[in-house]
Amino acid sequence: MGSAITQFQIIPLQYYILFCSALFSIGVIGVLAKRNALVIFMSVELMLNSANLLLAAFSAYRNDPAGQIFVFFIMVVAAAEVAIGLALLVVVYRSTHSIDIYKLDRLKW
């Protein structure tokens, strides 16, 4: 375990932060710009996983397991979220015959 943490710490912490911020930004842009619901799910997963990586990096640098425990919780929730998301996608596809979110325009004033 000790060796894994030393290997983790070879890369400076700033690089992890920059990398995770970049991943997070890609996820945000993906959610805002794409119109395919599946691609949006993937972008949301990217956002969650960038937070996972950041937590793991901080946790390794501080020798504090709390961050890595949090990662497990996030992974469980992300799995549940994907299950619900895909189920909703199937239901929406049944009524609109499309997974384009721009087709979801029944509700507006």
Next chain:
Amino acid sequence: MYAIITISIVAIIVLFFGAIQKKAPLLPIIYVGLPLAFLLHLLEWNKNIHYYNEMYIADNFSIAFNGVLIFTTLLVFIFAPVYYKPVNRPLEDIYALILFALVGGLIMTGFGNLLMLFVGIETLSLSLYILAGSKKFDPNSNEAAMKYFLTGSFASGFLLFGIALLYGASGSMNLEEIKQYVILHQANMPGMLTIGLILVAIGMSFKIGAAPFHFWAPDVYEGSPTLITTFMATVGKVAAIAAFFRLMQSSFGEVESIWKVTLTIFAIATILIGNLSAFYQDNVKRMFAYSGIAHAGYMLIAIIALKQEASGVLLLYSISYTIATITAFAVLILVREETGTFSIKAFNGLSKHNPTEAFAMTIAMLSLAGIPPLVGFAAKYNLFVSAIEQGNLPLVIVAIIGSMISVYYYIRPVIAMYANEPSATSAIDSSSNYKKQIILAAFLMIVLGLIPGVIVNLI
């Protein structure tokens, strides 16, 4: 803690009875289980117990808010048999999901660690995503669930990244330890903590439906089944507000300067957008969605201006908002049953056939608008006075202007009920059981308006 355990067990029992196709015992179990959970929770009153290394804190703040959440859910369940009258199957899935969502809300009011905040929010949200789409063959419901899911998980991403940054800056997820860190580094806050806090605030604003992150609320509220909308607009909103209040006051109360301006802008935008958009809605359900946004704005003032000691004012506001909203939605469900539309015209001449319902609706609308002597007025009065004492006069002026605008659209259904000629020919049939709940809610709004001090000084 006992409340969370009890309600989880009740939900599992409900699922079990549904699995063996027994319909009769479901609701009685819930009617017994929820008050029992609240009584067990009351045993922890004034003890300030910290569970599991401060993961969950049962202080008076969380117990009082949990009481509001539990009784709101109980009222929703009382209206459930009327709403689901045409459905023959046991409906154990919907009841159990509502209970699990309530458990998520209970966790959110009493979290002592950012981990529990995340778990609570997700338990509440994941249940609500499914509930929003629970009318499986209605395209509106599908669409509402999809929109809610996409925006909600997007917001969770912001919340998580913010939590990760807060953890990286302060080295802990415990609220108390973050507070110690913040006090120690007050003079030069690391940029990472500021950014993390702003991201968490954005995520929470999504959840409470505050502008500029409110755009999902009207669509989701309109498309979801009305009973679920009632639950979302009350329990979901109050739990998120309580969690936000707890987070800001217990960890970041000392460094107001870094979040106060952002939240003030959010609050002003929320009040103005909510009230001005509600102004021209013809669909009453959508109007309530915007009214809920406006009320989220007023409650944001509580987060900005109140200190932890004055949380009773927020409690009073939550109670006044929930009771009035539930009453209004209950009448709306009845009207919709009869006329098949949510349009404001459906309320025409309601007072001729159903004076009780019309009266309750009037009380609820006036309370939401803040007319004395109802509880809505007492709540707004206490909130604005406390905010002015803390030196937030401009914010309160905006809130009062918004409140004045809101009188117009709250009065519209009342005028339709009393002044217009009825369009429906037959009286709306309502069971006597249902009528009692509506009268009780109207009674509570009047009585609590006369004795607001009891609640303000409760916690």
